[in-house]
Amino acid sequence: MNVDLNELTGRAGEWMKGAGPQSDIVISSRIRLARNIAEFPFIRRCTTPDRAAIDKAVRDRLAEVPQLTDLAYMRVDELSDVDRHFLAERQLISRELVEAEGARSVAIDPNERLSLMINEEDHLRIQVMKSGFDLVAAWEQINEVDDLLESKLTYAFHDKLGYLTACPTNVGTGMRVSVMLHLPALVITQQIEKVFRSLQKINLAVRGLYGEGSQAMGDFYQISNQITLGRSEIELRDQVHDVVPMIIDYERRARDFLLKQNQQDLHDKISRAYGILRTAQTISSEETMHLLSSVRMGVNLGLIDDLLIADINKLFVDTQPAHLQKLRGGPLDTAGRNSERALYLRRYLSQKEKDGADQN
């Protein structure tokens, strides 16, 4: 099945919906499995024909599994630079797949919950994403997809070490469980460092919005397991699953504290952020994220009532460079993007304000 990326542009993907349990603080729950096909070397040592053969093998197998035939398959190396970044901004492919060389592809299901990356760091990376805090459902789906593919493909597997991966940091289960959290109050109250340190002690990693090496932008933090060997998939899932409610609780208490101690200052910070977003004539992607983070908290705390969390999530995604260019329908330089972004924000937010006024 072919996918029209322009059609995706107007839609909200799974993680932008602002739905699912605890979605005021938990943006998304994601699980990925790294797999390699037994008879090929790992990607770094693959020849061009090897890469093509891996791509074909996975694609052919996908066509044989009835439950997976509605996936849209795309050759990432044949996409434009903007389209590649567009898929990364929606978290359907990794930054590594954007920047890699040679034959590589992705298969995505229509609701953007499942994506299969072919020829990334490993031959196959299966990813399932759910809106809100829903790791149990994410595991059930990914385990089923893995079983379906495993009945058609022979994975590199070692009796003692488990699933073999290109990097020893993924060996064993090949599983990375991640939860994306929005923690602005912990940042303002300077408690985030404590959370960060205590998570490291129990072998959980904290990263920015786009994974390894990226900084936390807009107060988004991704928490994931670091260990992949020596524990079962369920144990790894539950380790992340059990710690998230504590962080949610900590963030909620920090928000309550801010409201009680300094509601005026907090309201001022949020209103100013909202004001800039509604009136700016030119604005960078980073500043937008920073301000949207404050507004998102304002919506959650009831200080802003004409927006929903789904609106904020949509604005986060739509104001990123590749999305903006797709929406505009043509390439834009940095200055052009900054004014287009401001225009998009002004239009969107004034429409919401108008809708709110009409309802009242």
Next chain:
Amino acid sequence: MKCQQCEKPATFHITELTGEQPQEIHLCEGCAQKYLMQTPGTGMPGKASLAGMLAQQLKVADTAKELEKLDEKCCPICGISFYEFRNQGRLGCPHDYVFFASELEPLIVNIHGDLLHKGKHPLTHKRSTESQTKLIQLRREMNEAIRLEQYERASELRDTIRNLEEGEEQAEDDHSV
């Protein structure tokens, strides 16, 4: 707000969490890029820190001469040298886990605290480590034969690969019956 490094407007706002107190840093796009290049990502070991971990591990266990010798050790299947792995943090083929086992095991214990997989196993299509290795080797030889335009040899190798794959599938089917 101006960038802390130059006169341009600051568009990148970073909360640095590595020190005692969270530190807010305000930079322009150019300076932010330089800054991010210098600061490795937090969290799990990436390419750079994996290489660092290996170097640290080896420093304790090996003298420079031994290390040099070890670096030259190459996997007979994919051809990757230990130096390449140490440098890039990525292995070349599944056989590397067997071939470099004595070097990798301390590293794996260091990362995961364990050496024994406790998760799921493939239910079907289970191939032995030896046969996985054999197939990669045959495929490599076939590619080499094609490169050298030795087409007769390449087609022999292709048949051997096919027989091996089909033989295993047959054995599996028999087993499942």
